[in-house]
Amino acid sequence: MTSIDDYERSPSIGQPSPALTEKLKSLWETKPGFIGWLGSVDHKEIGLRYIVTAFAFLVIGGIEALIFRVQLAWSNMRLLTPEQYDQLFTMHGMTMIFLYAGPILSGFSNYLWPLLLGSRDMALPRLNALSYWIFLCAGLFLYSSFLMGFGPNAGWFNYVPLAARAYNNGPNIDIYSLGMILLGISTTVGAINFIVTFLRLRCPGMSINRVPILIWGTLTANAANIFAIPSVSLAFLLLWMDRNLGTHFFDTTAGGSAMLWQHLFWMFGHPWVYAIVLPAMGMVSDGLPVFCRRPLVGYTAVALATVATMVLGFGVWVHHMFATGLPTISLSFFSAASIIITVPSSVAVFAWLATIWTGRPVFTTPFLFFVSFILLFTIGGVSGFMTGSVPVDWQLTDTYFVVAHLHYVLIGINVFPVAGAIYFWFPKFTGKLMDERLGRWNFWTMFIGFNLGFFPMHISGLLGMPRRIYTYPDSMGWDWLNLITTIGSFLFGFGVLLLIYNVIRSVRHGPTAPANPWDAPTLEWTTSSPPPPYNFAVIPVVASRHPLWEERLNQSEGSRSQIETGLLLDHGKEALGTTTLDAEPNIILKMPDDTLVPLYLALSMTVVATGLGLVNWWVVAVGGALTATCILAWLWPEARLGETAAPATGEPRHG
Amino acid sequence: MRAVQVAILSTVFLWSNARAAPLQYLTGAGDKATPVVFLTWGLIIISISVILIIGLLLAGAIWRRPGEDWTPGARTALKSHEGGLNWLWIGVGISTLVLLFSVVWTVKVLAEIQAPTPKPAVTIEITGRQWWWQVRYLSDDNARQFVTANEIHIPVGAPVRLKLVGGDVIHSFWVPQLAGKMDAIPGQINETWFEASAPGVYRGQCTEYCGLQHAHMSFLVVAQPASEFRRWWDRQLAPPAPPTGRAQAGQTGFQMRCGSCHTVRGTEAAGALGPDLSHLMQRATIAAGQLPNNGPVLAHWISDPQSMKPGALMPTPSLTETELANIHAYLKTLD
Numbered sequence: 001m002t003s004i005d006d007y008e009r010s011p012s013i014g015q016p017s018p019a020l021t022e023k024l025k026s027l028w029e030t031k032p033g034f035i036g037w038l039g040s041v042d043h044k045e046i047g048l049r050y051i052v053t054a055f056a057f058l059v060i061g062g063i064e065a066l067i068f069r070v071q072l073a074w075s076n077m078r079l080l081t082p083e084q085y086d087q088l089f090t091m092h093g094m095t096m097i098f099l100y101a102g103p104i105l106s107g108f109s110n111y112l113w114p115l116l117l118g119s120r121d122m123a124l125p126r127l128n129a130l131s132y133w134i135f136l137c138a139g140l141f142l143y144s145s146f147l148m149g150f151g152p153n154a155g156w157f158n159y160v161p162l163a164a165r166a167y168n169n170g171p172n173i174d175i176y177s178l179g180m181i182l183l184g185i186s187t188t189v190g191a192i193n194f195i196v197t198f199l200r201l202r203c204p205g206m207s208i209n210r211v212p213i214l215i216w217g218t219l220t221a222n223a224a225n226i227f228a229i230p231s232v233s234l235a236f237l238l239l240w241m242d243r244n245l246g247t248h249f250f251d252t253t254a255g256g257s258a259m260l261w262q263h264l265f266w267m268f269g270h271p272w273v274y275a276i277v278l279p280a281m282g283m284v285s286d287g288l289p290v291f292c293r294r295p296l297v298g299y300t301a302v303a304l305a306t307v308a309t310m311v312l313g314f315g316v317w318v319h320h321m322f323a324t325g326l327p328t329i330s331l332s333f334f335s336a337a338s339i340i341i342t343v344p345s346s347v348a349v350f351a352w353l354a355t356i357w358t359g360r361p362v363f364t365t366p367f368l369f370f371v372s373f374i375l376l377f378t379i380g381g382v383s384g385f386m387t388g389s390v391p392v393d394w395q396l397t398d399t400y401f402v403v404a405h406l407h408y409v410l411i412g413i414n415v416f417p418v419a420g421a422i423y424f425w426f427p428k429f430t431g432k433l434m435d436e437r438l439g440r441w442n443f444w445t446m447f448i449g450f451n452l453g454f455f456p457m458h459i460s461g462l463l464g465m466p467r468r469i470y471t472y473p474d475s476m477g478w479d480w481l482n483l484i485t486t487i488g489s490f491l492f493g494f495g496v497l498l499l500i501y502n503v504i505r506s507v508r509h510g511p512t513a514p515a516n517p518w519d520a521p522t523l524e525w526t527t528s529s530p531p532p533p534y535n536f537a538v539i540p541v542v543a544s545r546h547p548l549w550e551e552r553l554n555q556s557e558g559s560r561s562q563i564e565t566g567l568l569l570d571h572g573k574e575a576l577g578t579t580t581l582d583a584e585p586n587i588i589l590k591m592p593d594d595t596l597v598p599l600y601l602a603l604s605m606t607v608v609a610t611g612l613g614l615v616n617w618w619v620v621a622v623g624g625a626l627t628a629t630c631i632l633a634w635l636w637p638e639a640r641l642g643e644t645a646a647p648a649t650g651e652p653r654h655g
Numbered sequence: 656m657r658a659v660q661v662a663i664l665s666t667v668f669l670w671s672n673a674r675a676a677p678l679q680y681l682t683g684a685g686d687k688a689t690p691v692v693f694l695t696w697g698l699i700i701i702s703i704s705v706i707l708i709i710g711l712l713l714a715g716a717i718w719r720r721p722g723e724d725w726t727p728g729a730r731t732a733l734k735s736h737e738g739g740l741n742w743l744w745i746g747v748g749i750s751t752l753v754l755l756f757s758v759v760w761t762v763k764v765l766a767e768i769q770a771p772t773p774k775p776a777v778t779i780e781i782t783g784r785q786w787w788w789q790v791r792y793l794s795d796d797n798a799r800q801f802v803t804a805n806e807i808h809i810p811v812g813a814p815v816r817l818k819l820v821g822g823d824v825i826h827s828f829w830v831p832q833l834a835g836k837m838d839a840i841p842g843q844i845n846e847t848w849f850e851a852s853a854p855g856v857y858r859g860q861c862t863e864y865c866g867l868q869h870a871h872m873s874f875l876v877v878a879q880p881a882s883e884f885r886r887w888w889d890r891q892l893a894p895p896a897p898p899t900g901r902a903q904a905g906q907t908g909f910q911m912r913c914g915s916c917h918t919v920r921g922t923e924a925a926g927a928l929g930p931d932l933s934h935l936m937q938r939a940t941i942a943a944g945q946l947p948n949n950g951p952v953l954a955h956w957i958s959d960p961q962s963m964k965p966g967a968l969m970p971t972p973s974l975t976e977t978e979l980a981n982i983h984a985y986l987k988t989l990d
Contacts, residue, residue, distance in 0.1 A: 082867040082966050155864050161841055162824040162866055167785075252842030258825060259840065293722055297739035323827060323836040323863075325819075325845035328769045335765070336758045343751055350746030353712050354739035360722035371717060378709045382702035385754070389761040391691045391768060392698055394835020395680045398827060398862040464678020464831050466862045469870035473945075477676030 007588050007642060011567045011576075016537035020570060027573050028120070028533035031594060039594040041125035042533060046132050047111025048429060053136055054104035058415075059496070060143075061095035064088045066493055068470075073486040075474035085470035086153040087172075091146050093156030094176070098183055099139045101276040101414050106131070106190055108421055109218040109279055111429065113194070115524035115531060116212050118203025118540045120575040123196040126592050126634065127189050133602030134186035141609060142179035145171055152176035155468065157269070158239075160250035160261045165243045171613065174243060177236040178609040184233040185605065191222035191229075201575060202583045203523070205542040205561065209303075212522055212545070213296065216303045217282025220310045221275035227314070228275070232268035235261055244615050259324060266317035274313040277409065278306055280417040281348060281377075284370045287417075287424045288352055290520040291367035292359025295546055295553070298351040305344035312341040322393045331390045338388030345381055349374060364518075365439030369420030372447050376412025380405060383458065398468075401461025407454045419446065419499055426503070427517045431529045432510030438502045446495030453488025456481045521546030526563045538566035539576050572640065590641045601630035677858040680831035684857070685850040686814070687834040690764045697760065701753060775848065776813035776881075783819070783826025783839035783861060785968060786868035787930050787943040792888065793818075801891050801920070804930030805874045806938045810884040811854045819845040827863035830876050836862055851878035858944070867966030873944030891934055894921035898988045905985025908978050916969070919989060929969060936990040942967070954983045 014020075030040040040046070068088045071079045080088065110128065114121050122128050145151050150170045154163040163173045198219045202211065238249040239261070248254040250261050289296045296302065318326065318334035352374050361367060383405035387393045396402060419442075426434050460481040465472065472478055516525035525548060527535060540563045544550055547561035569576060569588065577587035604626035611619030637643035673679055683692040782789040791802045809815045819828050821841035829836040834849035851857065861872035879887065898906045906922065914924030920933040935941075941948045941956055942964055958979050960969045974982070 082870070086867065159825055159864070161821075162864070167824055167866065252821075256842075258821070258842055298743050301740075301743055324838045324840060325843065328765060332762050332765060335761055339754050339758050339761070342754055343747065346747050346750040347743060349709065350742045351739075353709070353716055353746070354742030356713070356716035357719065357742070358739045360720060361717055362722040363717075371713065374713055375706075375710060379706055382705050385757070386695075386698045386702055389694065389698060389757065391761065391764045391835065392695050394837075395691060395695060395831060397836060398864075459673075462679065462681055463673060463676040464680060464860070466678075466829075466860055466869075468864040471870050476678065477672060 006571055007590075009571075009588070011569055011588065013565060014538060014568045015565050020568070021532065021534075021537050023570055024534040024537060025532060027570075030533065035596070036594065038599055039596045041121075041129045041592060041594050041598075043110050043114050043122045043125065043128060044531065044533075044535075046128050047107050047109075049132055050103050050107025050110055050135070052107075053132075053139070054100050054107055055500075057095050057099040057139060058104070059500075061092050061100060062493055062496060064092040064095065066489060068092070069486040069489045071470065072472075072482050074483060075472050075476070075479050077471060080470065082470045083153065086468075087146060087151040089468060090152045090155050091143075094142065094152060096410065097156060097272070097276070098180070099135075099142070101410060102187065102272070103135055104418055105218070105221070105276060105279040105414070106135075106187075108283065108418070108425070109194065109214065110190075112214065112425065112524060113197060113218070114201070114535055115428075115527060116215060116522055117197070117201060117206060118523045118536060118542060119197070119201040120535050120539075120569075121201075121591055122193050123201050123589075124193045126595060126598050127193050129595075130598035130601055131186050131190035131193065133599050134182060134189075134605065137602050137606040138179050138183035138186060141182060141606060142176065145175035150175075157265060158261075159265075160239065160242075160258050161252065163239060163261075164250060166251075174240060174613050177240040177243075178613050180236045181233050181240075182605060182609050184229045184236075187225050188229050191225040194218055194222040195226070199580050200577045200587075201589075202578055203536075203540050203542060203576065204567070204578055204583055204585050206578075206583045208581055208583075209300065210542060210545045212282070213285035213299070213302055213306070214279060214282035216306045217279040217285075220306050221278045224271045224275050224310050224313065228268040228271040231264050232272075235264035235268070238264075240612070244612075259321075262321050262324065263317070266320045267314075269320065270317040271310070271313050273409070274310055277413040278310065280414045280421075282306070283421045283424075284352065284373055284417050285348070286522065287366055287420060288370045289355050289359070290424075290518050291364055291370070292355050292361050294355065294359040295521070295549070296351060297354040297358065298347070299545060301347050302351045305347035308344040309341065312337060312344070316341055316388075319388055319393065322390050323397055335388060335390040335393075339385055342381060342385050342388075345377075349378060349381075364423075365434070365436055365443055366420040366424040366518075368440070368443045368447075369416050369423065372443070373412060373416040373420065376408055376416060376450075379455075380408030380412045383408060396461065398466055399461040400457045400465045400467060403467055404454050404457035404461060407457070411450060411454070416446075416450075419443075422499065422503065424518070425524075426506065427513030427529050428524055428527075429530060430507055430510070431513050432506050433513045433517060434506040434510060435502055438498065438505070442495060442498040442502055444495075445498055446492055449488050449491030449493070449495050451488070453485050453492050456484045456488070460485070516548065519548075521549040523547060523563075536566070538564075538568055540566050592638075592641060597630055597634045601627065601634065604630050678831050678860060682832070684832050684855075685834075685852045687768050687849045688832060689852075690767050691835060694760060694764045698757065701757065705753075771848075773814050775816035776810050778816040778818065779807060779809075780818040780820065781807070781828060781839065782822040783828065783865070783872075784822035785824065785866055786861070786872040786964075788828075788861075788872070788874045789822065789930065792891075799888070799892065801888075801933070802918070802931045803891060803933065803938075805940065805943050806877065807859075807874065808877045808879060808884055808887050809851060810881040811851050811878040813881070814848050814850045816846065816848050819847065824865050825863050826861045826865050826872070828859065829862045830857050830859035832857045833876065838863055851876070854878050854880060856939075860944075868943075868964055871943060871945040871964055875939060875944060887937075890937070893934075895919060895933070895989055898985055900984075901981050902985040902988045905981035905983070908974075908982050909985050912972055912974065912978070913982070932986070932989060934989055935986055936988075950983075950987065953986060954979070957982060957986070 030036055030042050030045055068085055071077050071085060150172045152172050154168060161167055241247040242250050248256040250256045252258050285296055285302055316334060316338045319338040387396050423434055423439055460478050463477050465478045513529040515528050542561040543559050544555060550560045573591040575589045575591050576585055577589050578584055579586050604623055607623030608620055611623050683689050778793045780791040780793055788805050790804060790807050792800060794800050819837055819839040821839045826839045827836045828839055833851055837845050837847045855878055857876040859874045859876055910923045914926055916926040916929035918925050918931045938948055946952050956963060959971055960967050961971050
């Protein structure tokens with residue numbers, strides 16, 4: 001029974017002792033066995049699950065792409081039927097954008113945030129587990145129809161009326177709609193968790209101008225998600241209603257609007273593009289300086305640029321719709337905004353350049369990935385700048401030029417930093433070092449394969465090759481370019497295989513990693529590799545952006561971070577809450593234990609979605625009842641969490 | 656010296672190949688396309704310059720002063736100085752100027768080509784359908800209006816006004832040599848214009864994904880001198896020649912089996928679901944630019960369209976050999 005004074009105590013300051021770490025371990029460790037594994041709310045466990053699951057989707061989406069790259073390798077190929085091609089390219093887009101690019105970054109952030117912030121967990125661990133389980137369920141739900149042969153086939157952007165019942169009669173689009181709504185719930189609860197964690201769970205001293213850039217990237221992305229996701233969830237709900245309940249939101253024959261879909265979709269879609277690159281840019285901003293042996297140049301500018309990109313990112317969605325016949329005045333506005341959004345990106349590029357230029361770069365595999373990212377980001381950036389210009393975009397849009405652009409953006413700014421981040425944080429995740437030599441091979445195959453595959457797409461686009469065509473005649477001048485693209489994409493795929501191989505090999509046979517193998521400056525490297533379940537035995541106090549470099553950067557002795565000595569929090573599972581701006585200690589938080597309720601809740605919601613997919617109200621009712629039960633169980637007040645407070649016992653329990 | 660020669664020759668070779676690509680837009684023909692061609696090249700040059708500059712700076716930064724080889728434990732010392740902010744001021748400053756310049760140029764070109772059609776020589780209503788284009792020539796004189804499909808004739812050197820309609824799903828109308836894209840969206844009419852400065856045949860293509868046969872939804876724009884265009888239009892209005900012999904039986908068969916979807920003006924075939932086939936033999940292609948319009952291909956197409964364009968809305972007709980041959984003979988009279 002927890003008494004009120006347990007919250008009001010002032011925790012004492014001390015150093016870790018074997019007794020303390022033993023106690024913390026028993027409090028925080030995930031229970032053994034399969035059930036224990038299912039019930040874990042440990043952010044590290046959840047983060048790794050996110051990473052592994054998202055990576056599996058990357059591989060699946062990649063295989064889909066390689067299949068249709070064979071179809072496109074030369075004119076008039078007949079490997080795939082048009083229907084197969086349409087489902088494959090739709091699944092490829094959906095998989096990569098929704099099931100890989102966002103979740104993989106959630107995975108890294110989930111794992112890293114509490115470690116970077118000097119906290120014991122995310123603010124809402126059960127919500128964190130829920131977010132993962134719904135993501136997994138939504139992913140499987142979205143794939144269920146594809147595996148049965150009627151996958152979504154109207155493109156990931158799913159324009160109406162092509163996606164309406166009149167032109168798409170199967171269950172394909174219903175499953176897509178419901179799966180996306182489900183996935184939206186996962187993203188939303190995850191976003192809330194990141195925001196609350198940022199606001200309250202930074203360790204003492206970590207004022208907002210000391211958090212790593214990754215935190216800024218993820219925070220900005222998730223704040224944007226809170227505003228962007230409702231738009232797309234609404235769009236898919238309205239579409240599902242149009243298709244199944246006879247409403248006419250998008251039905252132009254009954255007063256509905258085809259443009260409404262595009263606006264709702266892209267009001268979400270464009271901010272989402274930034275949401276799936278900003279955290280990755282953050283990982284580079286934090287990882288790159290380690291290998292340049294100096295702090296990042298222009299921390300404040302980069303942090304502000306991150307936020308500015310996102311704010312502007314809400315004002316450019318119409319650049320996906322330049323050819324829809326909008327008035328010239330609004331085209332001018334959105335064109336200018338789409339070009340000007342390049343300014344904050346250039347801030348980041350020059351900050352990275354200056355960091356390398358003024359530093360002493362050491363050529364490790366993560367460094368190679370991070371550096372090549374800068375070049376790919378630039379190429380993807382300038383092609384984006386070109387499509388931002390309306391008259392030019394009227395030619396470029398819906399050609400392979402845009403395919404080249406978006407792959408330079410998404411692979412260049414997401415996959416390359418993620419690969420670098422895997423090499424960089426792998427020792428922390430697993431306690432093993434990855435193979436550097438294999439890493440070089442891995443990097444160069446991916447880099448050469450990627451550019452060989454995707455650069456020629458710029459040219460096939462300038463030669464007029466439209467997107468989403470399942471074949472093309474031989475007189476168009478595109479054959480050789482497409483053959484090169486196909487060869488390059490297979491080489492790139494091979495590079496990704498090398499990465500997987502290196503990971504598996506290093507998990508098994510890699511040399512043991514020390515706590516801080518890269519001599520990096522941030523808090524996650526103060527913990528053992530892998531970190532203990534409670535992350536930090538005592539809560540550290542930080543005094544700068546690079547706590548582990550302070551001595552060598554000549555920070556005066558009195559104002560250095562304290563890692564070894566800190567607040568003792570061991571009256572049960574506890575974390576420290578701090579104030580929002582300055583991170584002054586302010587509350588003791590009782591953290592929930594492992595629980596299966598998030599898993600059950602995710603499954604119950606999937607039952608609802610399945611019922612709606614079958615338009616079977618009985619299944620919906622059962623799922624709804626299960627969902628309500630799970631929520632009730634979740635919210636049932638627990639004494640241990642202080643939700644039903646016992647009166648003060650009078651015995652001081654100050655430890 | 657040799658290397659320079661090889662470089663020049665291969666550039667010329669690649670460029671001539673690129674120009675031969677029917678849908679390329681690195682050159683243009685007409686007042687709507689030309690200002691955009693300049694802007695496109697301008698932005699390409701800016702973009703390539705940016706990539707080169709950043710690439711060189713990056714290479715310089717990496718190899719200027721590398722640290723020692725990395726082995727865990729043996730570490731390159733930290734750099735403590737806080738410099739480097741000048742990079743941001745200068746780099747971002749120059750970038751912003753270039754971006755602003757590009758915005759101004761963009762808006763200027765936009766104003767130039769977005770003005771309403773200057774004195775259109777003809778107005779054409781184009782409806783995108785799965786997966787072909789219906790083309791209606793509008794005229795104040797009702798008797799001079801007519802409908803055709805997949806081949807648009809225009810007078811050379813004169814602005815042509817286009818009204819774009821989405822007949823079922825969204826399509827996008829694109830003739831890269833003449834103008835950028837404009838969507839054909841159900842429930843709205845998008846107006847645009849283009850002009851061909853030189854006579855010739857320009858290829859066009861649907862560029863908004865519209866379902867199974869999106870790949871095979873192209874069309875031709877034939878720009879011809881005004882007098883020739885006038886003759887073409889007059890001919891479209893002429894009634895079909897009365898068929899004789901086998902073609903006569905073919906006409907009966909056509910009206911029964913094909914007439915509920917297809918129209919041949921001046922006959923009982925008046926369907927509106929498929930392309931209007933009046934004066935079909937005047938067209939260079941069938942199946943929306945996919946196939947050449949010649950005897951054997953046409954015969955194959957009417958007997959088995961699904962094998963040539965899987966998913967097309969034209970069903971495989973259950974016709975006897977004789978019926979097919981008759982209908983084929985009839986179609987060939989539609990000149």
